Amino acid sequence: MGLDQYVNTFGVACKQRFGEKLKKLTIDAKFTCPNRDGTLGRGGCTYCNVASFSYEHGTELSIPEQLNKGRERFAGRTSKYIAYFQAYTSTYDEYKVLKAKYDEAIIDPDIVGLCVGTRPDCVSDDVIELLAGYQARGIDVWLELGLQSASDKTLKRINRGHTLADYLDTVTRARAKGIKVCTHLILGLPGEEHQDYLNSLHAVLQAGVDGLKLHPLHIVEGSTMAKAWRSSRISLLSMEDYAYSVGEMIRYTPKEIIFHRVTAYAKKPILLAPDWCAYRWNGLVAIVDDLKAKGGQGSYLISKLKMSSKAI
Template sequence: MNLAKHLNTFGQYLLQRHGERVHKLALNASFTCPNRDGSIGRGGCTFCNNASFNPQGRQPPTVTQQIAAGRAVLAKRTGAKKFLAYFQAYTNTYAALEVLKPLYDLALAEPDVIGLSIGTRPDCVPDAVLDLLASYRDQGHEVWLELGLQSSFDRTLRRVNRGHGFAEYVDAVQRAHARHLPVCTHLIVGLPGECLSHSRITLARVLELGVEGLKLHPLHVVRGTQLANEWRRGEYQPLALEDYVDSAVNLIRTTPPDVIFHRVTATASTEILLAPAWCNKKWLVLNKIAEQLGT
């Protein structure tokens, strides 16, 4: 089924805005995270595994090489001729401006790259970085700030070792909006100790801030994480497919139609996925969500 018939998808937004299909090129620029390097903590979030971004554990190719490789795959698969450089792995604003700007500039120098999508944490977006991103947008580039919030409940954020609270997220969104930067907020459904009511409250708090985009993710258990240890001990039970679909549909239906959904599920490779097994079946999940939205 066509999900775009039932909600405002990022792909449709880009098509309408740019007159042709635009695809994201996911990039790993070898950043780390303050929750890993000791600045605020060690070990990272309880659900995060290095291999999910870099399965071979090797130094990733250069940004230019990654763009070339991604372009070749997507052009063959979809025929796309325009792309967004998606700095995805870890915290992509967690460096000095002298480091960030050349990387962003390198991506934007590619003639078919029309903009940037920057994945980061709410506590790692200083004003200087926001000013830089706003300058790209002022030049006509498509620019999105993607903030990983996951939950608005500080108790949950402590439970999964996020290293920041909801207040940092509010501050980051307000400063981004002051510069007319659109924000896409990442939310995880099925976090330890949470149910649908928690997700609904988190969504309401996020929407109150006027964010332009959302990503919904089911929490899945991958190898090499603290969450995996908790799952093995029976301390965490992942959502069943039907429960995630019900939750996602509920959240989508309570979201204003002008808010853009960049994603409504997430997957992990079979090499690292422990549970639930359905999290490696992207189209099964999307089709079930579309089907339920259509009823």
């Protein structure tokens, strides 16, 4: 594919540290979300249907059974793995419950890393101390924060239930304890355009971040946005426009920051649109072509990245 030639990818970073590219074993630990259980709201974020991105969603398997099943998929490709608590808000429970579930994953001798996906407003100081404790024991820990956009207006529109300030606070507290932060951003959210994506990147870089995940907005069955899309009230990015914006964001990003992902896809029939998001490789090829033509990560001086006059 050639992405590694232009981007500091997670795979390359793992190979440098562990001698091989690690695989993430996704875990559905039966967490929920304050935006679904009534604490903040119900129905979740307007774009969300967790079944579209979580391989193990809905499983009745225990955490060790899920790890073993994931290991079977990657047999012969690696000997070390990362336990990835992906579905819903994986820090949203009592401390003792969280600790028990994380402990159940990292006790596996093949697990050398722990990724915990969550919302910026659901990370207590106790959780940060817990994760810092795992890191002190030699586990490679990543806290994945779903920011999606640095615009509070957009966050309200998509029913996130948190603000940019919540994100900035959690990043500050986590990184002060040495916890690496990977931030998720979605390109193509309603009302946003290319400059808005750069504004979000600028805010994230200013706050301090260790990794990034970029996703195109895609419409999935079961989401609130599916209704708006069916009534033609949402326009989506073409593959070419997405590749252009991702390329620019990569060029503005310092080389030490690790890209865990530069695109995402979902399978039909859960995926409704755009069609190009059903095929992982098409989007990647378009991004690599853009990088090949215009330069890779860190090509632009960071001082060139300025927020527009449009308020965040």
